[in-house]
Amino acid sequence: MRLDFGAERVLAVMAHPDDAELLCAGTLARARADGATIGLCSLCRGDKGKSPAEALPADLAAVRRDELTEAAGRLGAEVFFGGIGAAELLVGPERRRRLIAVYRRLVPTLVLAHAPGDYHADHRAASALAEAASWFAGSAGHRTEEPPLPEPPAMWWTDTVDMLGFEPGFYVDVSDYLSLKREMLRCHCSQLARGADADFEPLEALMLRQAGTRGAQVGVAGAEAFRIHTAWKRIRAW
Numbered sequence: 001m002r003l004d005f006g007a008e009r010v011l012a013v014m015a016h017p018d019d020a021e022l023l024c025a026g027t028l029a030r031a032r033a034d035g036a037t038i039g040l041c042s043l044c045r046g047d048k049g050k051s052p053a054e055a056l057p058a059d060l061a062a063v064r065r066d067e068l069t070e071a072a073g074r075l076g077a078e079v080f081f082g083g084i085g086a087a088e089l090l091v092g093p094e095r096r097r098r099l100i101a102v103y104r105r106l107v108p109t110l111v112l113a114h115a116p117g118d119y120h121a122d123h124r125a126a127s128a129l130a131e132a133a134s135w136f137a138g139s140a141g142h143r144t145e146e147p148p149l150p151e152p153p154a155m156w157w158t159d160t161v162d163m164l165g166f167e168p169g170f171y172v173d174v175s176d177y178l179s180l181k182r183e184m185l186r187c188h189c190s191q192l193a194r195g196a197d198a199d200f201e202p203l204e205a206l207m208l209r210q211a212g213t214r215g216a217q218v219g220v221a222g223a224e225a226f227r228i229h230t231a232w233k234r235i236r237a238w
């Protein structure tokens with residue numbers, strides 16, 4: 001079976017500016033190649049970064065915004081910034097409204113969001129916000145400048161970072177897009193510095209290992225794993 005994203009509008013809702021490269025950028029690239037409209041939303045500014053604290057530039061949020069804009073440009077995705085401070089991503093009505101507005105601007109038919117049990121508190125909160133917004137964005141009672149979605153988008157949970165505790169429901173072959181994933185990751189220059197920190201595996205090595213492992217599980221060079229969110233009105237036939 002070959003998925004065809006041609007008629008879709010796909011929005012990835014990620015916590016941090018460099019999460020998509022690891023978890024779903026290959027799938028977004030495939031969707032784009034099929035003719036889909038794609039969007040990439042980073043809820044947090046990423047202003048605390050992964051570099052050693054003494055190496056953080058004062059304007060890290062601006063740096064990371066530029067890095068994400070460049071990476072999204074390589075992908076051909078419209079980019080959305082949540083503008084929330086890193087490690088401050090809590091679920092609440094104001095943040096929910098902000099994400100509902102993003103949904104109503106892109107009008108997604110499919111949302112890719114962090115798995116509910118991923119390792120980072122921001123990822124788990126982003127997961128809950130993406131899920132809540134997928135319902136409320138279609139509800140006329142929740143007013144924003146844009147009109148409500150005609151129907152809630154389908155949702156897929158992305159793999160967890162380093163595949164821990166995640167049972168894949170299906171895999172997307174992204175073998176043809178590994179070089180694009182690497183190219184996008186290299187746009188996040190501020191984060192690549194962490195390769196010099198013994199506490200962190202370089203991001204590129206982590207990305208290639210995860211894509212390669214998921215690929216090996218299904219007999220292709222590279223894959224991204226997902227699970228379908230089986231909730232009312234967010235699930236549909238493909």
Ligand SMILES: [Zn+2]
Nearest residue numbers: 015016019120
């Ligand atoms: Zn993250």
